[in-house]
Amino acid sequence: xxxxxxxxxxxxxxxxxxxxxxxxxxxxxxxxxxxxxxxxxxxxxxxxxxxxxxxxxxxxxxxxxxxxxxxxxxxxxxxxxxxxxxxxxxxxxxxxxxxxxxxxxxxxxxxxxxxxxxxxxxxxxxxxxxxxxxxxxxxxxxxxxxxxxxxxxxxxxxxxxxxxxxxxxxxxxxxxxxxxxxxxxxxxxxxxxxxxxxxxxxxxxxxxxxxxxxxxxxxxxxxxxxxxxxxxxxxxxxxxxxxxxxxxxxxxxxx
Amino acid sequence: xxxxxxxxxxxxxxxxxxxxxxxxxxxxxxxxxxxxxxxxxxxxxxxxxxxxxxxxxxxxxxxxxxxxxxxxxxxxxxxxxxxxxxxxxxxxxxxxxxxxxxxxxxxxxxxxxxxxxxxxxxxxxxxxxxxxxxxxxxxxxxxxxxxxxxxxxxxxxxxxxxxxxxxxxxxxxxxxxxxxxxxxxxxxxxxxxxxxxxxxxxxxxxxxxxxxxxxxxxxxxxxxxxxxxxxxxxxxxxxxxxxxxxxxxxxxxxxxxxxxxxxxxxxxxxxxxxxxxxxxxxxxxxxxxxxxxxxxxxxxxxxxxxxxxxxxxxxx
Amino acid sequence: xxxxxxxxxxxxxxxxxxxxxxxxxxxxxxxxxxxxxxxxxxxxxxxxxxxxxxxxxxxxxxxxxxxxxxxxxxxxxxxxxxxxxxxxxxxxxxxxxxxxxxxxxxxxxxxxxxxxxxxxxxxxxxxxxxxxxxxxxxxxxxxxxxxxxxxxxxxxxxxxxxxxxxxxxxxxxxxxxxxxxxxxxxxxxxxxxxxxxxxxxxxxxxxxxxxxxxxxxxxxxxxxxxxxxxxxxxxxxxxxxxxxxxxxxxxxxxxxxxxxxxxxxxxxxxxxxxxxxxxxxxxxxxxxxxxxxxxxxxxxxxxxxxxxxxxxxxxxxxxxxx
Numbered sequence: 001x002x003x004x005x006x007x008x009x010x011x012x013x014x015x016x017x018x019x020x021x022x023x024x025x026x027x028x029x030x031x032x033x034x035x036x037x038x039x040x041x042x043x044x045x046x047x048x049x050x051x052x053x054x055x056x057x058x059x060x061x062x063x064x065x066x067x068x069x070x071x072x073x074x075x076x077x078x079x080x081x082x083x084x085x086x087x088x089x090x091x092x093x094x095x096x097x098x099x100x101x102x103x104x105x106x107x108x109x110x111x112x113x114x115x116x117x118x119x120x121x122x123x124x125x126x127x128x129x130x131x132x133x134x135x136x137x138x139x140x141x142x143x144x145x146x147x148x149x150x151x152x153x154x155x156x157x158x159x160x161x162x163x164x165x166x167x168x169x170x171x172x173x174x175x176x177x178x179x180x181x182x183x184x185x186x187x188x189x190x191x192x193x194x195x196x197x198x199x200x201x202x203x204x205x206x207x208x209x210x211x212x213x214x215x216x217x218x219x220x221x222x223x224x225x226x227x228x229x230x231x232x233x234x235x236x237x238x239x240x241x242x243x244x245x246x247x248x249x250x251x252x253x254x255x
Numbered sequence: 256x257x258x259x260x261x262x263x264x265x266x267x268x269x270x271x272x273x274x275x276x277x278x279x280x281x282x283x284x285x286x287x288x289x290x291x292x293x294x295x296x297x298x299x300x301x302x303x304x305x306x307x308x309x310x311x312x313x314x315x316x317x318x319x320x321x322x323x324x325x326x327x328x329x330x331x332x333x334x335x336x337x338x339x340x341x342x343x344x345x346x347x348x349x350x351x352x353x354x355x356x357x358x359x360x361x362x363x364x365x366x367x368x369x370x371x372x373x374x375x376x377x378x379x380x381x382x383x384x385x386x387x388x389x390x391x392x393x394x395x396x397x398x399x400x401x402x403x404x405x406x407x408x409x410x411x412x413x414x415x416x417x418x419x420x421x422x423x424x425x426x427x428x429x430x431x432x433x434x435x436x437x438x439x440x441x442x443x444x445x446x447x448x449x450x451x452x453x454x455x456x457x458x459x460x461x462x463x464x465x466x467x468x469x470x471x472x473x474x475x476x477x478x479x480x481x482x483x484x485x486x487x488x489x490x491x492x493x494x495x496x497x498x499x500x501x502x503x504x505x506x507x508x509x510x511x512x513x514x515x516x517x518x519x520x521x522x523x524x525x526x527x528x529x530x531x532x533x534x535x536x537x538x539x540x541x542x543x544x545x546x547x548x549x550x551x552x553x554x555x556x557x558x559x560x561x562x563x564x565x566x567x568x569x570x571x
Numbered sequence: 572x573x574x575x576x577x578x579x580x581x582x583x584x585x586x587x588x589x590x591x592x593x594x595x596x597x598x599x600x601x602x603x604x605x606x607x608x609x610x611x612x613x614x615x616x617x618x619x620x621x622x623x624x625x626x627x628x629x630x631x632x633x634x635x636x637x638x639x640x641x642x643x644x645x646x647x648x649x650x651x652x653x654x655x656x657x658x659x660x661x662x663x664x665x666x667x668x669x670x671x672x673x674x675x676x677x678x679x680x681x682x683x684x685x686x687x688x689x690x691x692x693x694x695x696x697x698x699x700x701x702x703x704x705x706x707x708x709x710x711x712x713x714x715x716x717x718x719x720x721x722x723x724x725x726x727x728x729x730x731x732x733x734x735x736x737x738x739x740x741x742x743x744x745x746x747x748x749x750x751x752x753x754x755x756x757x758x759x760x761x762x763x764x765x766x767x768x769x770x771x772x773x774x775x776x777x778x779x780x781x782x783x784x785x786x787x788x789x790x791x792x793x794x795x796x797x798x799x800x801x802x803x804x805x806x807x808x809x810x811x812x813x814x815x816x817x818x819x820x821x822x823x824x825x826x827x828x829x830x831x832x833x834x835x836x837x838x839x840x841x842x843x844x845x846x847x848x849x850x851x852x853x854x855x856x857x858x859x860x861x862x863x864x865x866x867x868x869x870x871x872x873x874x875x876x877x878x879x880x881x882x883x884x885x886x887x888x889x890x891x892x893x
Contacts, residue, residue, distance in 0.1 A: 003672070006668070006671045006672060007672075010657075010668050013660075013664075014657070014659055014660075017659045017660075018659060063304075095653075095655070095656075095657070095658070096651060096653045096655050097655040097656070097657055098655075099616075099619075099621055099649070099651045099655050100649075100651075100655035100669070100672075100716070101672075102620075102621050103619040103620060103621050103644055103647070103649045104644055104669075104672045104673055105641050105644040105645040105672075105673065105674055106672060107641070144299075144300055144301045146299035146300070146301070147299050147300050149299070150299050210287070210291070219296075222300075222304075222305050222338070223298065223299045223300045223305065224296050224297070224298050224299065224300075224305050224306075225296060225297040225298075225299060226294050226295070226296040226297075227290055227293075227294045227295050227296070228287070228290040228291045228294035231286060231287060231290035232287055232290070235283045235286060235287055238283070239279065239280075239283055242276075242279055243276070246272055246275070246276060249268075249272065250268075250269075250272065252621065252622055252623055253265055253268050253269075253622075253623065264623065264624075264625055264626070265581070265625060
């Protein structure tokens with residue numbers, strides 16, 4: 001058990017020792033900040049417009065700001081996550097340090113969980129920078145905080161899921177760039193699956209659409225907690241890490 | 256050498272790994288399938304924007320037959336509809352939702368007689384109902400109607416200067432009649448007047464000639480109202496009673512008939528013009544009817560509501 | 572301490588290690604000798620539980636590598652060919668990490684790190700980033716991480732590769748000091764290293780075991796035969812090389828004649844005798860009786876190099892003679 005933590009700490013230190021972590025946080029903060037600004041600007045403008053037209057209707061901050069912003073942030077995740085996971089295993093394979101890990105008295109699963117956990121913690125830190133934006137909403141208004149929390153839970157679960165996939169793909173090659181690109185491609189695929197098939201009714205379309213992370217995240221973004229979405233994300237996390245374990249095993253048989 | 260290869264640890268390992276992955280995939284697939292079927296959701300928004308009402312839930316969950324909702328609109332508008340329609344979809348496996356773009360599937364649209372973008376049809380078995388707008392009330396309403404068996408009749412009261420179903424003028428209700436019939440309602444004009452004040456009109460039923468079953472119609476537990484004794488009551492096959500702006504006051508028997516009907520479970524739509532003495536047409540106070548309404552807790556306010564043309568609006 | 576029996580490791584069609592068996596006693600230092608690509612690294616990786624064997628068994632400290640890998644891993648220290656260093660870590664940080672990984676308790680950790688830094692003489696670079704260290708220091712840090720948890724068995728893959736002569740000597744001294752407390756198996760293709768540090772030698776070539784013996788025995792065994800250098804004068808190309816060779820080969824007691832070189836009009840050969848035979852006198856007589864001019868005749872000393880080359884180049888059929 002504590003082996004997981006040992007590996008996790010080392011990985012985190014690695015992330016923060018290089019510009020990676022800070023770079024990603026800055027990049028993310030900038031982009032989410034920009035999206036926030038745009039959303040608020042639209043909100044304000046629409047509000048003024050509708051007042052001038054005599055239809056002063058109340059506008060829900062949740063609908064106009066929180067929800068689209070959460071959706072945008074989840075898209076940014078597509079780019080962010082490959083960058084976090086690409087070096088997890090690929091680098092160790094390249095420098096040979098994987099031999100150290102594999103010949104020490106730690107189980108494969110400890111190594112995998114330790115690394116995935118480190119990636120999650122980094123992801124959470126990056127996500128945290130967006131919280132600043134939302135805190136502005138609270139300073140100047142009274143948005144509904146519960147859907148916001150649910151939305152973040154969705155982001156966290158979705159992140160965990162994609163990070164698990166990224167971790168797996170990182171074990172397949174020594175080249176970080178290849179790992180990163182493959183992860184990005186898979187994340188994109190999971191994203192696009194929804195566009196392709198969400199409005200069809202055939203059975204195959206339903207299955208494909210269910211596989212898409214968007215399908216499930218949308219519910220969280222609205223502020224609705226559904227058991228099926230939680231189950232989906234947890235199964236994907238499990239599956240991603242399971243594949244990673246199989247991959248590590250097969251490394252030993254093929255080396 | 257070749258057979259050695261099959262027996263080696265390596266091949267055994269590969270086989271084991273493949274089977275393991277396949278099994279896990281299958282298990283996860285089943286778990287997710289079950290989760291989708293039996294999902295529970297918790298809407299955390301303050302006003303429960305994304306939940307359906309309990310009533311809708313009850314209707315859908317108790318579905319005994321398959322229901323299909325079809326949404327006809329441009330693909331770009333699907334997203335908007337999805338929010339609401341998906342919630343219906345998730346409530347029951349018997350309910351399915353289809354999104355059809357009439358531009359992309361013109362034959363289907365034509366077959367269903369779709370004229371405008373944004374048409375919603377709810378179909379249960381052979382019955383098809385249209386939901387007028389993308390709201391829960393409309394959808395559930397259409398659903399309920401589609402599920403109901405039997406005919407529905409709207410009985411429009413006449414004889415006291417109400418707006419008439421056959422009147423095609425501006426103040427007439429001929430448009431109402433059309434709309435009702437389009438929605439699978441039959442319409443009928445009835446009279447709640449006594450035999451003596453009635454002038455025979457085609458299509459009207461004279462209460463004196465009503466079948467003997469008439470008195471039994473008056474509801475359970477209460478002594479038959481005086482009107483019933485004289486044979487005045489809302490006919491049994493009326494699903495809804497429509498009172499459209501009577502100008503003359505209703506007599507006691509008529510009011511009692513309406514009261515029995517509503518208190519016996521019938522539905523009534525009472526539209527009463529304010530008793531203005533505007534010169535040309537006088538509208539009576541209709542005190543008896545108002546009293547019954549008040550006994551149900553409905554107060555008629557005699558207020559004015561005007562919309563000026565300038566910007567800004569006020570109402571009360 | 573280490574017992575390998577019938578171990579084979581295959582990658583697809585490629586056989587890296589083919590049915591080797593050997594044993595190492597507690598406290599011994601064994602040299603694993605073989606040309607590049609012979610299967611040394613693979614064997615070590617099997618012993619450290621990094622790779623599972625395709626067939627056969629391997630046992631370290633009484634535990635089987637397939638059945639109880641965690642137990643094996645707790646008792647070994649491994650230095651791979653490229654020391655497994657994380658370039659972004661500092662020396663101390665790294666050693667602390669490895670110590671924790673190997674299961675050293677929090678209380679002992681600091682002490683052990685200091686101890687091991689002193690033993691491998693890397694105190695000067697304590698706070699330097701691993702990525703910036705010179706090859707020599709890297710190797711030493713690698714050695715440090717291998718011994719930090721005081722394992723029963725040390726497995727070192729080419730521990731002196733890339734070091735300068737001074738560092739090589741220091742490293743060898745360190746290894747020798749470690750023997751006794753630890754059982755050591757080290758691989759190398761540098762023969763003098765084996766001669767100087769190891770007691771036992773396991774020679775491996777093309778995945779197959781060629782010989783395993785103590786260094787002493789091996790050289791003795793092979794010195795039982797003689798090597799003689801013969802140089803014959805051949806004015807005008809007469810006699811031909813083959814003629815001379817055939818003649819020499821016919822001398823009783825000769826196992827092999829190798830043509831060495833032709834310089835001016837002289838041809839030089841190296842003649843090896845069978846075990847326990849002296850052939851010098853007979854060779855001289857053979858040359859003279861043929862009417863050729865014998866220019867030079869002297870004995871050649873056998874080095875381990877020769878033995879090695881001999882053993883590995885003749886696709887030796889003898890295996891595991893003790």
